[in-house]
Amino acid sequence: MSRTSHNMLDLIRHLPKEIEEAIEFDIPDPWQERPDIIVFSGMGGSGISGDLTKILLESTHVPVVVHKDYGIPSCVTPHSWVFVTSYSGNTEEAISSFEDAIKIGSKIVVITSGGTLKKLAMKNNVPVISVPSGFPPRAALGYLFIPVVNFLKRGGLLSEDIDLVKLVMFLKSQSKALEEMDSIAHDLAEKFYLRIPVLYASRRYFPVVERWRTQINENSKAFAHTSALPEMNHNEITGLLNPDGVIEGFWAIFFQFPDDHPRIKLRIKETIDLVSGSVMGVSLFVPKGTNILENIFYTILVGDYVSYFLAINYNQDPISIPRIDELKRRLSK
Numbered sequence: 638m639s640r641t642s643h644n645m646l647d648l649i650r651h652l653p654k655e656i657e658e659a660i661e662f663d664i665p666d667p668w669q670e671r672p673d674i675i676v677f678s679g680m681g682g683s684g685i686s687g688d689l690t691k692i693l694l695e696s697t698h699v700p701v702v703v704h705k706d707y708g709i710p711s712c713v714t715p716h717s718w719v720f721v722t723s724y725s726g727n728t729e730e731a732i733s734s735f736e737d738a739i740k741i742g743s744k745i746v747v748i749t750s751g752g753t754l755k756k757l758a759m760k761n762n763v764p765v766i767s768v769p770s771g772f773p774p775r776a777a778l779g780y781l782f783i784p785v786v787n788f789l790k791r792g793g794l795l796s797e798d799i800d801l802v803k804l805v806m807f808l809k810s811q812s813k814a815l816e817e818m819d820s821i822a823h824d825l826a827e828k829f830y831l832r833i834p835v836l837y838a839s840r841r842y843f844p845v846v847e848r849w850r851t852q853i854n855e856n857s858k859a860f861a862h863t864s865a866l867p868e869m870n871h872n873e874i875t876g877l878l879n880p881d882g883v884i885e886g887f888w889a890i891f892f893q894f895p896d897d898h899p900r901i902k903l904r905i906k907e908t909i910d911l912v913s914g915s916v917m918g919v920s921l922f923v924p925k926g927t928n929i930l931e932n933i934f935y936t937i938l939v940g941d942y943v944s945y946f947l948a949i950n951y952n953q954d955p956i957s958i959p960r961i962d963e964l965k966r967r968l969s970k
């Protein structure tokens with residue numbers, strides 16, 4: 638893939654290849670000492686990589702914190718592993734996290750394509766995982782996520798059984814069908830058009846629907862809402878009534894992952910039954926794949942295509958993000 642290519646459809650198609658390339662990236666040697674806490678710091682298209690890694694780390698005994706803010710959580714110590722991810726290397730919240738983690742003396746890894754963060758890391762002898770430059774951060778998810786998985790595998794915090802090569806083969810086998818006119822991606826982009834997509838998943842898989850929301854926000858320039866089960870069963874389920882003229886314009890989609898708790902599956906079934914009369918429509922999404930990682934990335938790939946087709950429906954350029962760029966420009970003054 639050319640570094641100057643700015644065609645979002647090509648970038649979405651590139652995801653399996655991107656993962657394949659990222660498997661080969663040089664990664665630093667993990668520390669011998671196990672961490673007391675693992676922190677992933679980063680924003681937007683970079684920050685989502687930490688959210689997804691946290692899903693994989695669910696069964697480890699080490700607490701995992703995803704930090705999307707300035708500074709660093711107060712629980713961080715010199716024994717903590719802190720992953721600071723910023724694709725551009727110029728995101729001020731990530732730089733602030735890095736600076737605070739340096740002050741504490743934590744064990745830090747920086748994942749970036751360059752910028753101030755790379756310079757600061759080199760100055761402070763902090764290991765850097767360098768990723769190719771020239772992509773929109775949200776289209777560099779494979780580059781940002783895979784080396785961290787490999788680092789954690791090597792450090793004994795993720796299972797050696799996580800098969801990234803099989804993931805690549807699986808995604809390659811799915812990609813083309815998602816572009817067909819009768820694909821689920823086209824179907825959902827039609828359903829979401831001129832409606833508000835409201836996206837629900839279990840608490841564990843919530844980051845995956847957050848990826849859908851942020852891709853719809855940035856690629857399609859459209860609003861979407863997310864919420865997690867079981868919590869939404871204790872509040873939002875009753876809110877899906879008023880203002881009725883607005884709620885009638887919602888398209889709700891429930892994501893049910895194969896290893897979701899059986900009670901979550903029952904909650905999804907009953908929630909769909911209870912709310913379907915209030916909203917324009919409801920879909921149930923059950924991801925393909927034979928393991929958690931394949932389920933996650935299949936869902937992400939579908940969502941990326943949905944956001945692209947929805948951008949076309951709204952006649953929007955999926956690459957440009959003028960408001961984000963303008964805000965960063967104003968804040969840099």
Ligand code: PA5
Pocket residue numbers: 680681682683684722723724725726727728731773774775855958961
């Ligand atoms: O997708 C995007 O462009 C944004 O969400 C960015 O990822 C976000 O603004 C943070 O920038 P960076 O990824 O360069 O740290």
